[in-house]
Amino acid sequence: MPATYELLCLENPLLDIQAQGDEALLEKYGLKPNDAILAEEKHMGLYEELMEGHDAKLLAGGAAQNTARGAQYLLPPDSVIFIGCVGKDKYAEILLEANKKAGLKVNYRYDDKQPTGRCGIVITGHNRSMCTDLAAANCYKIEHLKENWELVEQSKAYYVGGYHLTVSVEATMALAKEAAKENKPFCLSLSAPFIPQFFKDPLDQTAPYWDYVIGNETEATSYADSHDLKTHDIPAIAKHLANLPKENGKRKRIAIVTQGTDPTIIAVQGESDVNTFPVHSIDKKEIVDTTGAGDAFAGGFFAGVAKGEKLETCVDMGQWLAALSLRELGPS
16 A cells, blocks of 8 residues: 555644743642643642633644644645544644644544543743643544554554553554554654653553654653663663664664753664764743744654654754744744
8 A cells, every 4th residue: 555644643632721830830739840740630720720810822732743743844745644532622623723734634533521631831931841631632542543544554654652651552552563564663752751650561562663762861761760770871771772672673773862952862773872963052042932842853853754864864853843843832
């Protein structure tokens, strides 16, 4: 079957409810200034409070959906498709509208009972604290993927956000195994420190299938801690990730660790030297919002992978898109 899509992305479509906050607001809900967590009962008041008292902006979010929009921005029209689960409500309409504007194709599963998932984002200075109520996003079913399997067959590469390991390991593994079978690139994002920490087993189940694994420095150190690597040295962690046992021997695994304004570290399976790429410098005054900058980097990088660009070019595309994203509000 001829490939129609350069990239298929699977994860949690969320509506971002984003607002400026302060120490008091963070403290009230027990949030760290720079973190990503799943909401508990005590956090449920946050969303209304952001909407009513903090003049929140409603933006299309969900890490892999941001990455999908970013990749689509750099690729020809209709190159990327995103899959996830939403509710039958006005929030899903906002997501559809934003994706349509970006030229991103989506195939949502609609859940009858749960509303569209939402992510409360509290901005303090250059920090952002994210608190996610998955709701419908948590109701994604492998059956939906099987019903739409032709989209999987029509895609040249797969990108799954690690957040999806809290939702459907089955769907993630189905893509991983298909990638190995058909020698297509399978890319996984570590997503957040709590994934290697609390979802270690499902993460490790996907590991043999990673052709690319991407994360930031806090996610990498969280992985190191949960896997008892006894180091916080980023190049050492990247090398460990790159050299884990691998299913598809036709591709060398590439591990990518971003570090905000510090250089991006990349390790390639079987290579003793680790690559270091300084980031595109951006004036602090130009930074509007750091939300989704990592997603944007992934979008640019994997657009490069889809185009068959060499590693340096992929990194350059990722950094260019991340710098662009930093100058905009939300993960645009």
